[in-house]
Amino acid sequence: MAAFSTAYHPGSLLSVEHLSIADVGQILAATAELESMDVAARAKVLERRTLALLFYESSTRTRTSFELAAKSLGATTTLVSDKSSSIEKGESLKDTGLTLRALGAEAIVLRHPASGAPELLARVTGLPVLNAGDGMHQHPTQALLDLRTILLRLGLNAATATAQTLRGITIVITGDIRHSRVARSNAMLLPRLGAKVILCGPEELLPQEAAELLAGVELPANAGVEIARDLDAALERADVAMMLRIQKERLLGTALDLGEYVKRYQLSQARLGRYPKLLVMHPGPIIRGLEIAGEVADSPQSAIEEQVAHGLAVRRAVLVRALGARA
């Protein structure tokens, strides 16, 4: 094995940790620019460029969103999934990546159940790799689309980013933080732009060490990551409530039964009623009636569908960045 290297292709997006605030600002600006472009002109941005989507996990919105984003830019895409490829025959991630590269893929979008798989793929192929979700680790485009959603909904400038961009904004992320790459990505990005992120949930789903996600990272004043066990107390301080899917099997072996979880942590109509300005977000997939009441998901305070739309927009920008093209 060659010496261990973390010199990835600069077009890669593996973790929000690799993004400087200036990178975030550039991605936001490119997102806005691509969004405002004439459709026909936009369809030439990545013309004759080839992109592989490599999915080892099922996905609705992320896969479709990357695919539609690429196609709207004129790129050629190919989808490889573990269910219908040589992966089933035991081909390694490295060999799969090298094969895609040999076939002309200029960048790879990867979703994988193992944390760190995108880092491996980026190392062995040297290609720009876009992380579309790896295990419990990262889902950086989700954090970027969440950022754009928050900025637009709160009436802030969504085409730039500084350490002050989210100053004074508090975001409560509630649910199965332990297993959530979405929570990690947001908690490791938003405070660097000035936000306070409160992670909320029971001990079993939210270990205390989550408070150290940004340990050693220099943060703007009053920004950072906190832990809360009481949703109502956390919502008192919140501008944004981001709810995460809860999988019933994850509650097995915890002190909480489903009913108790719903009582303590569901974003219910009653809770929402107390906070008429609270912005409601959810990365999906939603389990209505569990972590979030159906009415809350459908309420005007909910930005859930906008999140999906912004996902498409943000992914255009990271694809353009990956392939070094200019909008």
Place this chain on the structure above:
Amino acid sequence: MKELLITGGRLIDPASGVDALRDVLVRDGKIAAIEKPGGFAALAKTLPKQFQIDATGCIVAPGFIDVHVHLREPGQTHKETIATGTAAAVVGGFTTVVAMPNTTPVNDSAESLAWMLDTARGSAVNLLAMPAATAGSMGERVTDFAALVNAGAVGFTDDGKPVLEDEIMRAALISAARLGVPVSQHAEDTRLTGGCSMNAGPVAFRLGLRGMTVEAESRIVERDIRLLEEIERAEGLRPHLHVQHVSTARALAAIKSAKARGLHVTCEAAPHHFTLTEDAIGEYNTNAKMNPPLRAEADRRALVAALLDGTVDCIATDHAPHASHEKEVEFERAPNGITGLETALGLALRVLHKDSGLPVSRVIELMSARPASIIGLKDRGAIIVGAMADVTVFDAGAEWQFRARDSRSMSKNTPFDGAAMLGQVKATVCAGRIVYRR
């Protein structure tokens, strides 16, 4: 009559308490005589140069003994063979290594042990082995300890697959006690570590990896110590528990307390555990993945302190070669283990001697006299007249950089590629033969 002369060096033999300039004469595989410098001047004039080692500026120490190596033969010879693993051992100054039983098939019978120890395997050093404590290392049925000791076993272990059942571990400790050999335990409650690939804590959380808790190690150590006490009380035996590669402050505390109560507990420390922390994993470096995992800085410091205060009895490498394609996979899927034979001395002198003030003689003791006593080797681990002529000559001040590509091991899975080393082996003598010289 085969003679070998080692002259000009500083003999440090912790077992006999010698630390002085001495020349050493080896004859027919044994230490024949030790004299003040120049004491063999007449012989030096006539003995051919290839039978002389000029140890000027170097330390002459007992050959190093590693009670914990994986040589992968039989069955995994794409990773290492007994010949290649021991070729790496001599570069590191080791003259005796103890092979773990997790080969394919598992070394759990007198026949498999005899095959492994056969000279036909081409070992460059004294090869010893600890066969499996239970059949197939399945943890269900204790192997035939008497037959295995008769065939050369120096202890028993299910390394990597700890003996979890109290009754099986009790039976193993009792059988081993009757034969005067240790049971060597990989302390990990595997019921608590399913799906885990590194140390539990903030780093694992950030990387999205499941973590092994400190308790998963200490619980087994504490359980085994409890069994020792029960057996001493009920059976009137004195079983010997050897705890492999201790990695946590909590397990060290349990061992220290057990020693203070007079129980026969020994333990080993691996160079990677006293050198690195979990931060070495960085962005999923599978060459920093091993079991027990690299721990937090507080645990690393506790391990260094335990090496300084004598709680830790010996240094063992847990040399665990893996092919590059096996390591170049998703972190969670990568096998545990790193190579270690060629970096042990360089790390021990750098971290324990230079950075932490442990005298060189204590480093040598941890790598020779102490491991010899743990596995009951009476004729090795010391440079005294009549002992086996296992000698390591090293330059304790040599600063160099380890390069994985230069390794004699078949595998290059090491987190120490490019790492600074202090102290370099200049010659290794095994049973009176020069097996390595640089």
